[in-house]
Amino acid sequence: MPVSNTSFLDLKSFFNHDNFRAGFFLGSSTYSCEKDRKQLAEQIGLNSENLVIPKQAHGHKVQFCKASGELADTDAIISNSENIVLSIQVADCIPLFILEKKSKIFGLVHAGWRGTAKRIVSKTIHEINKHGGCQKDIMALIGPSIKQCCFEIGPEVADEFSNDFLVKGNGDRSFLDLQGVVKKELMNAGIKIENIIDLDECTCCQPEKYYSYRRNGNRAGRMIAICGWV
Numbered sequence: 716m717p718v719s720n721t722s723f724l725d726l727k728s729f730f731n732h733d734n735f736r737a738g739f740f741l742g743s744s745t746y747s748c749e750k751d752r753k754q755l756a757e758q759i760g761l762n763s764e765n766l767v768i769p770k771q772a773h774g775h776k777v778q779f780c781k782a783s784g785e786l787a788d789t790d791a792i793i794s795n796s797e798n799i800v801l802s803i804q805v806a807d808c809i810p811l812f813i814l815e816k817k818s819k820i821f822g823l824v825h826a827g828w829r830g831t832a833k834r835i836v837s838k839t840i841h842e843i844n845k846h847g848g849c850q851k852d853i854m855a856l857i858g859p860s861i862k863q864c865c866f867e868i869g870p871e872v873a874d875e876f877s878n879d880f881l882v883k884g885n886g887d888r889s890f891l892d893l894q895g896v897v898k899k900e901l902m903n904a905g906i907k908i909e910n911i912i913d914l915d916e917c918t919c920c921q922p923e924k925y926y927s928y929r930r931n932g933n934r935a936g937r938m939i940a941i942c943g944w945v
């Protein structure tokens with residue numbers, strides 16, 4: 716699949732709900748935060764006027780969204796409104812899509828190693844519970860992101876994670892299974908294993924499909940995750 720303005724992964728079938736839309740956009744080399752998100756929201760059938768655009772900070776702040784627009788310093792967003800379209804941007808970090816069908820609460824988490832170490836995933840599930848959602852009805856999808864094959868880290872990062880998710884690399888370096896950490900955290904928070912979908916796509920070793928910060932550095936484009944109700 717070539718990287719271009721118009722290519723995206725349509726993820727709605729994974730959620731198996733007539734009215735829920737989720738997409739992952741491969742972006743463009745001239746990525747425009749506002750223009751591309753609007754265009755891409757429309758491509759999967761969502762109203763681009765309703766976009767929520769967080770300024771991501773690799774933190775652990777979760778926000779329940781009642782209005783569209785920009786948000787400061789937020790890496791996880793949830794809502795239950797049909798008038799809200801959630802969006803985040805990534806280039807190696809995990810875009811985690813969440814849907815709780817009964818309460819209609821949905822969410823997106825920007826889960827890089829920093830946010831994951833700060834337990835942003837379980838904080839998001841906790842916030843969904845607070846707004847009336849239930850773990851047994853939650854589905855979670857791990858989108859394209861850097862996988863253990865490519866995610867070599869230094870000892871100061873490795874210290875943040877259990878050895879269960881590390882394999883030894885060169886010298887004092889190791890390879891981190893960030894998707895494994897996120898799955899474990901979801902299960903510890905009460906999500907059923909059969910409701911966790913991992914697309915199993917590594918952004919770093921597929922240059923023909925994805926941008927990668929690890930591979931391209933600061934010049935890497937950004938990809939967008941979007942979801943909402945129609």
Ligand SMILES: [Zn+2]
Nearest residue numbers: 864865917920
């Ligand atoms: Zn890889």
